[in-house]
Amino acid sequence: MTAQFTELTERLIAFRDARHWRRFHGLKNLMISLNLEASELLELTQWKSDGQVEAAIDDADFRRRLGEECADVLIYLLLICERAGIDLDQATRDKITLNGTKYPVEKVRGNARKYTEL
Amino acid sequence: MTAQFTELTERLIAFRDARHWRRFHGLKNLMISLNLEASELLELTQWKSDGQVEAAIDDADFRRRLGEECADVLIYLLLICERAGIDLDQATRDKITLNGTKYPVEKVRGNARKYTEL
Amino acid sequence: MTAQFTELTERLIAFRDARHWRRFHGLKNLMISLNLEASELLELTQWKSDGQVEAAIDDADFRRRLGEECADVLIYLLLICERAGIDLDQATRDKITLNGTKYPVEKVRGNARKYTEL
Amino acid sequence: MTAQFTELTERLIAFRDARHWRRFHGLKNLMISLNLEASELLELTQWKSDGQVEAAIDDADFRRRLGEECADVLIYLLLICERAGIDLDQATRDKITLNGTKYPVEKVRGNARKYTEL
Numbered sequence A, B, C, D: 001m002t003a004q005f006t007e008l009t010e011r012l013i014a015f016r017d018a019r020h021w022r023r024f025h026g027l028k029n030l031m032i033s034l035n036l037e038a039s040e041l042l043e044l045t046q047w048k049s050d051g052q053v054e055a056a057i058d059d060a061d062f063r064r065r066l067g068e069e070c071a072d073v074l075i076y077l078l079l080i081c082e083r084a085g086i087d088l089d090q091a092t093r094d095k096i097t098l099n100g101t102k103y104p105v106e107k108v109r110g111n112a113r114k115y116t117e118l
Helices: A004-018 A027-043 A050-056 A060-084 A088-102 A112-117 B004-018 B027-043 B050-056 B060-084 B088-102 B112-117 C004-018 C027-043 C050-056 C060-084 C088-102 C112-117 D004-018 D027-043 D050-056 D060-084 D088-102 D112-117
Strands: none
Touching: A004 A060, A004 B004, A004 B088, A027 A060, A027 B027, A027 B050, A027 B060, A027 D027, A050 B027, A060 A088, A060 B027, A060 B060, A060 B088, A088 B004, A088 B060, B004 B060, B027 B060, B027 C027, B060 B088, C004 C060, C004 D004, C004 D088, C027 C060, C027 D027, C027 D050, C027 D060, C050 D027, C060 C088, C060 D027, C060 D060, C060 D088, C088 D004, C088 D060, D004 D060, D027 D060, D060 D088
């Protein structure tokens, strides 16, 4: 079994420790950095309409930049989880299950108003 | 081989489609939602000093909430990648390699100033 | 002359000091809080199309919530400036002048591509 | 009486209209842009401890950059309020009054726990 999260985390820790950067990676600073990367992702939409962002998916350069920003968000997410002892895969499975009880199919299906109000 | 990203993405798509929510998941809106979740993660640090955030790791309730917020960020990250046709695992491996050329070990090791200025 | 920034700042400082909250208002924490409020502002757009956000301006409840979130952003902005000794009015005048040299009228007028690329 | 908000807003609108940029300034896009600027403000704290951010106030270059980022946030705040017909000065006075009823002095004075839990 290849556990992708474990393998990527190991690469990130090796990267960090080769540079002696662990001391900069306090939890609060990692959480700030994740927000900065999320913002760089959002910046790809700046001054674009909903439709223009959708259309940009077909642009190779846009998709490459989007991939890089998504990677940066995941990198900080894995570093946070490593620091705090969180199993991200398990936490995500649990959260999907929790969301299932918060948004039961029969209650919200195809209903925008219910979706946005719940 | 268990591909965690693929499996989680499949669960998310099944969740979304059972609720007929695909039409709300435009790319721009998913990118906004990811930022809102990143902000909820950051909110866990509000009014806490660096040291208080670090100490909170030992608090079971804090760690549970941190896990839930990390999961929410990953959920939107996977939905964005699915929508845009991005292989998040590959994109992250590529980004770590790229970062290695941007921050060569011999140039930045143990050096806070170089780290923050590069 | 009524200096609005000065008057609002004085009210905020009186509010803070009556509650003995100054010690919580470190600069880093104020900057985090401003980001959390900016995010609550953005949340008003969640799952809405560009057009739906525009249309929501006519909704009294939406406008009231928008006003409250804008106020929260300004409150933290004024607290940051007070803490750091920044004259926000002057800084904004200077920035508008600087932007005028960065985006000269003859170069960018009515040109979306130039606007987004500059 | 000099109304600073009004005067700054008038300068911003003249700036925008001279460049024929009104059509890019949809409300959703302005709210995204405010978040991007808030993030640039937060970036000034990246990899700095609470104490290092506090100490940076004495650094002229840091204070200049902080002033510019604060100005950028205010610029988008004023553009949003202009677009949505919000009186930012009044909205802020109302919000401070509202906060006074949410956080009564006798209940929260000098009490960190109450402050963070309320």
